Amino acid sequence: MHENTQGFTLWFTGLSGSGKTTIARIIGPEIERRGVLVDHLDGDVVRTHLSKGLGFSREDRDANILRIGFVSKLLTRHGAAVIVAAISPYAETRDLVREMVDDVGRFVEVYVATSLEECARRDVKGLYAKAFAGEIKEFTGVSDPYEEPVSPEIVIETEGEDPRESAMKVLEYLAQRGLVADEVRA
Numbered sequence: 001m002h003e004n005t006q007g008f009t010l011w012f013t014g015l016s017g018s019g020k021t022t023i024a025r026i027i028g029p030e031i032e033r034r035g036v037l038v039d040h041l042d043g044d045v046v047r048t049h050l051s052k053g054l055g056f057s058r059e060d061r062d063a064n065i066l067r068i069g070f071v072s073k074l075l076t077r078h079g080a081a082v083i084v085a086a087i088s089p090y091a092e093t094r095d096l097v098r099e100m101v102d103d104v105g106r107f108v109e110v111y112v113a114t115s116l117e118e119c120a121r122r123d124v125k126g127l128y129a130k131a132f133a134g135e136i137k138e139f140t141g142v143s144d145p146y147e148e149p150v151s152p153e154i155v156i157e158t159e160g161e162d163p164r165e166s167a168m169k170v171l172e173y174l175a176q177r178g179l180v181a182d183e184v185r186a
Helices: 020-032 043-049 058-077 091-102 116-122 127-132 163-176
Strands: 008-013 038-042 081-085 106-113 154-157
Touching (some): 008 163, 058 081, 116 127
């Protein structure tokens, strides 16, 4: 394990289709190669298990994010690098999670900044088309707000950038902060 065993949470936020999960899947193994225990909490996966039965009202979205935050806190407290990829649309709720995690470790917010138009273009499930047509209510960025982070630790602009480049920027930041080793251990 890396000499700094204090855990941290790497929280990817952004619109659906922004690239959060893709970048998180790339960065996880890179962190593990540097000797840090990694756990992934993907918003869609958590919703089917930990938050089953919740809808998409603001109250339910907040409950989902706070549950993810609570699990992140527990894992972080035990020295894990927790990688979260969740839309987490409301600033107030993200701030509550930051406070929760910072109490036991470090919280690193990564804003995956991608335009609504690009997210809709990438959408293989057709969710944006349904939301634009009014078939899906409370869809973040269309009929429900997404509050952009005011001062995230990292901003990743995914349009025109390869996901691996984005992941390497995050890894470089983590190394500069001393959260992971600069190089892969032999």
